[in-house]
Amino acid sequence: MVQTRAAHSRLGRLTLTAALVALAATVSAPGAHAAALPSVVPVAETPTLHDDEAGGNADADDPAIWRDAADPDRSLVIATAKEGGLRVYDLDAREVQSVPAPTPPGPDDAPGRFNNVDLVHGLRLSTGRADLAVTSDRGNDRLRVYRVDPRRAGGPLVDVTDPKAPPVFSASQQETNEQRTAYGLATWTDPATGRGYALVSQRERTRIGLLELTANPDGTVGYRPVRTLDLPASFRLPNGTDWSPCAEPGELPQVEGMVVDPANGTLYAGQEDVGIWRLRADLTGTPHLVDKVREYGVPGTYDEESEECVAGADPGFGGERLAADVEGLTLLREADGDGYLLASSQGDDTFAAYDRELSDRNEYEGGFRVGAASATLDGSQECDGAAVLNEPLGRRYPHGLLVVQDGHDTPGATERPSTNFKFVDLGRVLDALDD
Incomplete structure (x- = not known):
């Protein structure tokens, strides 16, 4: 059964990720950097999701924030729960x-397995302009549109997916079942x-594939492929050797977290075990590696029996701020054109902030962690997805929101796998980054 294979693959990925986190702690010693960062606390959290049969195989992953311009207090957070589908939360x-x-x-x-979600604002449909939530369905290798x-x-969500929408990467159902399918997602509107x-x-x-969203006469939304781009899987190190991140046989270093800066059409893509890339959202031109994970360049050999990587000596070519995996990327836009690219550093439970301006080459501006607010409202550990909106959201979040x-x-x-989403007052984040 594919579900059994998928579960085994997920288990293997978790085992490998745990091994890489341990590698980060022993080889790259990120603890001092992480401990020095300020902590912000959440205001609220969503109900717990459980990734087991009793919990509906629901696993929190990636959020998006939709602002109700007519009544900001009624704004929404739309989030993926993998096999649990989508969840919509109020403020x-x-x-x-x-x-x-x-x-x-x-x-x-x-x-079906919903991985990432993002928003498209004001797309013209046959029924008029509409805001859309677009999600990557990893299980079926398709996009679904609401x-x-x-x-x-x-x-608030109405399914308007074209029922004839084709697979994104697979040529057959057999390929879809192998799950080398649609994964990370970011939306972009060409001004x-x-x-x-x-x-x-x-x-x-x-x-990475670029798909154009297409509006059909019946009010549904489909998509057509435009072009693809392949990021490197192997890297030449300063000592003249070639390096690839340690992974299970046949796996290449994948991308998940992505975000587009609408002001200049720049895509930021997090290659989980490598670092953050900057490239054009139309997938033309040459990608530039903005920052590397600490584990970049560390040799490793995958051991089949233990399902772990056996690490060699650290040659010292990695970055200083990110501990693999690089996960959720989101863009904090400010009214004066400044702002930050925020990245989840999953390996040490922190978030890194980079200058949004290309003229500054996305310089590192600081970081923070989301810590516990109380005995019953904990912080964020091993964060996958993140979303930020720097606009007033009524009385609860007048300074904006980070999820x-x-x-x-x-x-x-208990021993059950438990995940959810934390809501953080954006004012607290900005204060932490300004300190």
């Missing part, structure tokens, strides 16, 4: 809608043409 972090992932087409096929209708009874796009990464590969995934929702947790 008190209460669930207002649960959207299931699609059922598998056959008994031996992979189920119109945001905040006044709709029963929940020159008004056309909406989705940038989608491929799981266990270095490929981060928590990979270990700890208070009251």
Whole structure:
């Protein structure tokens, strides 16, 4: 069964990630840097999700923040829960809608699995302009599209996916079942043409695809491929040797976290075990590596029996601020054109901030962690996705909002895998970065 293979693959990935985190602690010694960073605390958290049969195989991953311009207090957070589909939360972090992932087409096929989500604002449909939530369905290798209708009874999300939408990367259902499928996602609207796009990464590969969103006469939304770009899988080090991140056989260093700066059409892409890339959102031109993870250049050999990497000596070619994996990327835009690129440094439970201005080459501006607010409201550990909105959101968040995934929702947790999302007052983050 594909579900069994997928579960085994996920388990292997978790084992390997744990090994790399241990490697970061012993080889690259990130503790001093992380300990020196300021801590901000969340204001609220969403209900706990459990990635087991009793919890509906729901696993919090990636959020997006939708602002209700008519009534900012009624703004929403739309978030993926993998096999649990989508969750929609109000600003008190209460669930207002649960959207299931699609059922598998056959008994031996992979189920729907929503990985990342992003928003498209004001796309012209046959029914008028609409805001859309676009999500990558890793299980079916497709994009799914939902119109945001905040006044709709029963929940704000309405499925408008073209039922004929093709796979993003797979040529057959068999390839889809192997799960080298649509993974990370970021949306982008070209200001020159008004056309909406989705940038989608491929799981266990270095490929990023550019898809144009297309509006159909019946009100549904499809997509068509424009071009693809492959990031490097191997790197020449200053000592003249070639290096690739340690991984299970056949896996290449994948990308997940992505975000586009709408002001200049710049895509930032997090290659999990390598670092953060900057490139054009239309996937033309040459990518530039903004920053590297600490583990960059550390040789490793994958041991089949233990499902762990055996590390060699650190040659000292890695970065100083990111501990693998690089995960959620989000853009904090300020009114004067300044702002920050925020990146989740999953290996040491911190967040790094880089200058948004290209003229400054995205210089590192500081970092922070999301710590516990109380005995019952913990912080964020091993964060996957993150989203930020630097606009007033009513009385709860007049300075804006940062939402981060928590990979270990700890208070009251049992042995069950427990995840959720933390809501952080953006004013606290800006104060921490200004200190």
